[in-house]
Amino acid sequence: MDPQTRANLLTALHGEAFAYAKYRLFAEQARQHGNSDLADLFHATARTELFEHFREEAELLGLVDDDAANLKDAISGEAYEINTMYRTFAEQAQAAGDTAAAERFAEVRQDEMRHREAFAAALDRIELA
Ligand SMILES: [Fe+2]
């Protein structure tokens, strides 16, 4: 596949994933205020973003592999968030005086550590089986 097409697919996947997550929260907001028709619209659209758009683009990119390969991919993603992304974001937010954001980044980073550990344990079990 052409590298530009590959890069565009990855960008599109991030957009679709963001739209999915955002529409789920928009649906929750609408539901809490009794706008159930709007909640249903956001929810149905979110499902299309994930189960059609994201899924079909992910397939073109070969995003999903076998369980062991998926676990290795997940571990490296979590490791990036732990060692680079959230570490840097927390430091930058702290330095800029954005204390709430700094604390949130640091807390989420702790969750990502637990995710990485759980995935690593699951990979061990697969490789020992
Ligand atoms: Fe979409």
Ligand SMILES: [Fe+2]
């Ligand atoms: Fe995570």
